[in-house]
Amino acid sequence: MFLYQPSENWPLYDRNSTRTCFSEEIEESTANLINCTEPKFNHGIDSIIEIEHFSSLQRLFRVTCYVIRFIKNILSKVNESPNSFITGIVSSEELAHCKKLWILNEQKVIYELKSFDNLRKSLSLYIDDDGILRLRGRLANSTCDNDFKYPIYLRNDSYFTKLLILYCHEYVLHNGLNCTLNYLRNVYCICKGRKTVKKSD
Numbered sequence: 537m538f539l540y541q542p543s544e545n546w547p548l549y550d551r552n553s554t555r556t557c558f559s560e561e562i563e564e565s566t567a568n569l570i571n572c573t574e575p576k577f578n579h580g581i582d583s584i585i586e587i588e589h590f591s592s593l594q595r596l597f598r599v600t601c602y603v604i605r606f607i608k609n610i611l612s613k614v615n616e617s618p619n620s621f622i623t624g625i626v627s628s629e630e631l632a633h634c635k636k637l638w639i640l641n642e643q644k645v646i647y648e649l650k651s652f653d654n655l656r657k658s659l660s661l662y663i664d665d666d667g668i669l670r671l672r673g674r675l676a677n678s679t680c681d682n683d684f685k686y687p688i689y690l691r692n693d694s695y696f697t698k699l700l701i702l703y704c705h706e707y708v709l710h711n712g713l714n715c716t717l718n719y720l721r722n723v724y725c726i727c728k729g730r731k732t733v734k735k736s737d
Contacts, residue, residue, distance in 0.1 A: 580641040587638075593699040600634040601626045636666055639688060642696045643669045646689070659725075661689055671725045687725035692732040700724065701736045 590596040660672040670686040708715040
């Protein structure tokens with residue numbers, strides 16, 4: 537390390553080259569921002585929002601909506617597209633989009649499990665058109681809703697699952713384990729679901 541050497545051996549500081557380097561980085565970042573029309577979260581939505589700070593699933597979704605709306609509005613301003621500026625109350629489409637983002641974020645851990653291949657085969661897991669991991673069960677030929685026939689697979693030991701169970705518990709008016717579990721199973725399949733709901737109830 538040069539700091540341990542005599543000062544005459546230290547590298548020379550070139551103000552102009554440093555300024556040029558920074559200018560190139562700024563121009564490249566600006567170009568990437570201008571060419572982007574939809575915010576992308578390559579590292580997951582949890583890279584900008586800490587889910588542990590929330591005690592309500594609905595509040596988590598709404599805050600996520602406003603964060604994404606803020607990013608989109610900045611992009612609209614950079615791209616000089618004032619007509620695409622978003623205001624007003626959060627729409628159902630925005631909430632559905634944020635819900636999907638958090639589900640995808642939650643499921644990315646599942647792919648990293650060493651036992652994922654065995655899990656995928658044993659539960660007949662597949663990826664739908666939105667990239668969500670679902671379970672293909674015995675009800676595939678039934679007339680039930682698709683969410684019920686192909687439930688979304690979730691881990692049982694995540695904070696997102698905890699918030700989801702709490703939401704379902706409140707939705708059924710704290711009506712007990714079975715009601716919470718039945719409502720949850722309309723859309724989701726959680727590993728060791730009964731035990732997990734009982735623990736959270």
